[in-house]
Amino acid sequence: MAGIKAIALDVDGVLTDGGVWWGPDGAEWKRFSFPDIMGVSLARKAGLLVTLISGEDSPLVDRFAAKFNLADIAKGCKDKAAALRGFAERNCLALEEICFMGDDVNDIAAMELSGLAAAPANAQPAARAKADFVSAASAGNGAVRELVDLVLSGKFCPRRTTQEA
Numbered sequence: 686m687a688g689i690k691a692i693a694l695d696v697d698g699v700l701t702d703g704g705v706w707w708g709p710d711g712a713e714w715k716r717f718s719f720p721d722i723m724g725v726s727l728a729r730k731a732g733l734l735v736t737l738i739s740g741e742d743s744p745l746v747d748r749f750a751a752k753f754n755l756a757d758i759a760k761g762c763k764d765k766a767a768a769l770r771g772f773a774e775r776n777c778l779a780l781e782e783i784c785f786m787g788d789d790v791n792d793i794a795a796m797e798l799s800g801l802a803a804a805p806a807n808a809q810p811a812a813r814a815k816a817d818f819v820s821a822a823s824a825g826n827g828a829v830r831e832l833v834d835l836v837l838s839g840k841f842c843p844r845r846t847t848q849e850a
Contacts, residue, residue: 689801689836690782691734693769694725694829696746698788699805700737702825715745716825724830725753731837734776738768740791766794786832788812788824803832 697703700721706714728735735755739746742761750758757775759768765787773780781800787793788808796802796815804816805828813819818835820828 688782689733689784691736691772691776691778691784692728692833692836693736693738693772693783693785693795693799695765695785695787695789695792696737696739696743696749697741698808698824699786700749700825700829702823703788713743713745715743717749718825718827720822720827721825721829722752724827724833727830727837728833729753733833733836734778736772738762738765738772738785738795740765763791764794765792766798769795769798784832784836786829801836 694700700717701715708714725735735753737746737750737755737758739760740762746758746760757772762768769783769785773783780798783799784801784803785795785799786803787796788805790809790811792812793815796812801818802816803818804812805820805822805824807823818832820831822828822831
């Protein structure tokens with residue numbers, strides 16, 4: 686995709702199906718799909734920067750980030766727009782060069798800042814309404830892979846320029 690140099694992803698409800706399992710010992714489990722894992726891998730191999738911006742401060746976010754050597758992530762994030770701006774500044778990117786995929790109202794401000802806003806098929810209606818791209822797949826079931834394939838295809842242009850943002 687011409688112009689997109691980075692993909693920022695919410696975790697719960699984007700990379701996962703939004704569910705969580707709590708074990709009797711307090712352990713937390715989340716499910717990640719291999720199509721989405723391959724999507725992140727393909728994005729990285731193509732030279733795109735990938736970051737995670739999560740409202741949760743979960744060690745599972747760290748584990749996913751470590752698997753893909755994603756050093757610049759935000760967790761326990763209450764202001765995802767600020768996190769996206771910080772990521773852009775640290776990586777010398779314009780906001781329109783970043784795609785953000787989110788699924789709920791706490792993602793909308795970041796979606797509005799990004800050059801390409803995306804949402805999984807089962808995102809909340811408010812997030813889908815702000816998205817330039819809504820995947821056919823649901824969260825945690827290939828939505829990220831669809832987004833990566835679209836970005837790498839070059840068939841979708843960012844919706845605004847720096848002057849418009």
